Amino acid sequence: MGPEMQFAGDRRGGWANVSEGRWQHLTRELDAAVLDASRWKNVCDALAAITGGAGTALIPFDRNHRGAWIIKSDAIGGLMETYVRDGWYKRDLREAAWPIMRRKGFATDFDLVDQDMMCRHPYYQDFLARGGASTFIGIHIPTQGDDWVAAIQLPAGAGTPGSHTIELLPRLRTKIADAVRSAQAMAASGVENWASFFEGTDRGIALLTRDGQINKMNAAAERLLMPFVGRGGEIKLGDPKAARQLTDLTGAACAVPPRSPLPPPVLLSLAPGKFLSFEAVPLPSGLRHFCSDLAAVLVVRMAATAVAEPHIALAERFRLTPSEARLALHIGSGTSVREAAGREGIAFETARSRLKAIYAKTGARRQSELALLVSKIGRTTGDLAG
Structure with a gap:
């Protein structure tokens, strides 16, 4: 020895x-x-x-x-x-x-x-x-x-x-x-506070583990997802195509680091003109503790028509440029300016400059207000059904 x-x-x-x-x-x-x-x-x-x-x-x-x-x-x-x-x-x-x-x-x-x-x-x-x-x-x-x-x-x-x-x-x-x-x-505590920005009367919020399983849901998510959640929190969709798309979406959001850009929202057809929409948002890096199993938020809602790309809906609503809309989505989901700049492949100062323009166009004064706008804006091209 x-x-x-x-x-x-x-x-x-x-x-x-x-x-x-x-x-x-x-x-x-x-x-x-x-x-x-x-x-x-x-x-x-x-x-x-x-x-x-x-x-x-x-x-x-x-x-x-x-x-x-x-x-x-x-x-x-x-x-x-x-x-x-x-x-x-x-x-x-x-x-x-x-x-x-x-x-x-x-x-x-x-x-x-x-x-x-x-x-x-x-x-x-x-x-x-x-x-x-x-x-x-x-x-x-x-x-x-x-x-x-x-x-x-x-x-x-x-x-x-x-x-x-x-x-x-x-x-x-x-x-x-x-x-x-x-x-x-x-x-x-931090994840639940952050996830609350996405809540609304029409939205179900589910916290996802790093394996893409549901850890916790609000009442709206329980109502919308009850027929599809199996033992252990696994989401099981009857439509094979939608099931594959949802697996890809949650896998991208729960990955380390999250895949960017994320796949588009997933639509599950329930009846003619009636869809269940799934969107996933990765937790900000500051909330992804190795000792916590939580990795992302799944936003679920009823939609009357096909879902538009989130950044397109933001751009149309607030007259943002495509690059500003993408940055607004990052910042509004709790990502830091520096981390968002890295995901977009731009300099930190460029991101700060664009953020000032975003605040001016949306009327938001701080990140929490921008998060509220992002969570409340309808990400569909039509009306939402309750």
């Missing part, structure tokens, strides 16, 4: 071995991540700094949720890309440590294998060693719907985690778990 690895800090041992500055930095990043999901990447960096790791990745236990859902430090970005691209996530030897993590809260490679096996096993030699990495420390993170692991990847040459390192892991886990619980509560 190699030498014992100590936590970054001084040599006094125990909790004192972590510098106060690094601990405060982790605390600040966890507090920020509770409010903004995009900050969990910073938490990964802070965990690596405390432990002397090369980087950290937040990885779901469920293989089906790996890939795009993994959050990682930039320093190990290449390693994690190889992990997904070359299928190593399907051959992750460390999965055998999941039961150990659930039982005691953390695990290391040395709970599974010895140094001799590491020298022979392809996972360590063909994947980790070639990526400049070696062993890891895994901290179990219980979340809603799935368990995750904070996988702190140690650099090449790191030895067995020392006793000072091991004794600090339970406290680190408690700190992360507290932040996760707070983030879950904030996410649920």
